[in-house]
Amino acid sequence: EAQVTQNPRYLITVTGKKLTVTCSQNMNHEYMSWYRQDPGLGLRQIYYSMNVEVTDKGDVPEGYKVSRKEKRNFPLILESPSPNQTSLYFCASSSGGGDTQYFGPGTRLTVL
Amino acid sequence: AQSVAQPEDQVNVAEGNPLTVKCTYSVSGNPYLFWYVQYPNRGLQFLLKYITGDNLVKGSYGFEAEFNKSQTSFHLKKPSALVSDSALYFCAVRGYRGSARQLTFGSGTQLTVLP
Numbered sequence: 001e002a003q004v005t006q007n008p009r010y011l012i013t014v015t016g017k018k019l020t021v022t023c024s025q026n027m028n029h030e031y032m033s034w035y036r037q038d039p040g041l042g043l044r045q046i047y048y049s050m051n052v053e054v055t056d057k058g059d060v061p062e063g064y065k066v067s068r069k070e071k072r073n074f075p076l077i078l079e080s081p082s083p084n085q086t087s088l089y090f091c092a093s094s095s096g097g098g099d100t101q102y103f104g105p106g107t108r109l110t111v112l
Numbered sequence: 113a114q115s116v117a118q119p120e121d122q123v124n125v126a127e128g129n130p131l132t133v134k135c136t137y138s139v140s141g142n143p144y145l146f147w148y149v150q151y152p153n154r155g156l157q158f159l160l161k162y163i164t165g166d167n168l169v170k171g172s173y174g175f176e177a178e179f180n181k182s183q184t185s186f187h188l189k190k191p192s193a194l195v196s197d198s199a200l201y202f203c204a205v206r207g208y209r210g211s212a213r214q215l216t217f218g219s220g221t222q223l224t225v226l227p
Contacts, residue, residue, distance in 0.1 A: 004155070033214075035217075040121070040219055041219060042118075042202060042217045042219040042220050043156075043202065045214060048212070048214065050212060056209075056210075056212065058209070090155055090156065092156075097213035098144065098207070098213030098214055098215055099213075100146070100158050100161060101215060103148075103155035103157070105153075105154060106153075106155050
């Protein structure tokens with residue numbers, strides 16, 4: 001089954017404790033992206049990757065890091081989480097940027 | 113830069129009635145437009161897209177969308193709403209960040225279908 005998986009689905013952490021949210025896709029897509037969803041703001045892109053070892057900033061990259069060492073994986077790293085990063089996070093993949101995107105189930109992060 | 117506006121945060125409709133969820137866009141060049149749906153505790157699912165051709169696009173679950181170039185709109189429609197259509201709906205437009213293509217999403221419209 002074609003899918004995008006994310007882990008964990010739910011995470012409660014404290015300010016400053018480094019965390020990683022994993023994302024994996026099995027569709028051999030070149031393009032992957034991270035979004036955060038906040039009420040009234042829709043989805044805002046954090047980072048995207050056009051291929052292995054090619055990443056770039058989206059609209060709201062501050063406080064986040066990503067890496068793309070393999071085509072299927074695109075982890076999101078919060079080196080020092082803060083409460084304003086409490087949000088719902090989605091990973092997505094597509095064959096190209098701006099093409100139909102396939103979304104993971106989401107990770108609800110709470111930073112205390 | 114491209115943008116999407118969904119002017120209604122909330123739309124309520126009675127089951128069996130037609131529904132419309134509104135979307136307007138701004139983008140340079142020919143618009144590529146998408147609708148996604150998000151059910152509770154789920155990721156976004158693709159509903160339909162407009163690239164070129166017929167202004168009325170048909171998608172999943174009986175939804176369709178009408179592209180209007182002069183009004184820069186791409187409204188989502190369904191002739192007869194179901195309670196199970198209750199969800200959060202997002203419109204998106206393809207644009208560019210530098211040389212990289214990307215999707216820009218609207219703020220979402222919560223659709224509630226009342227039994």
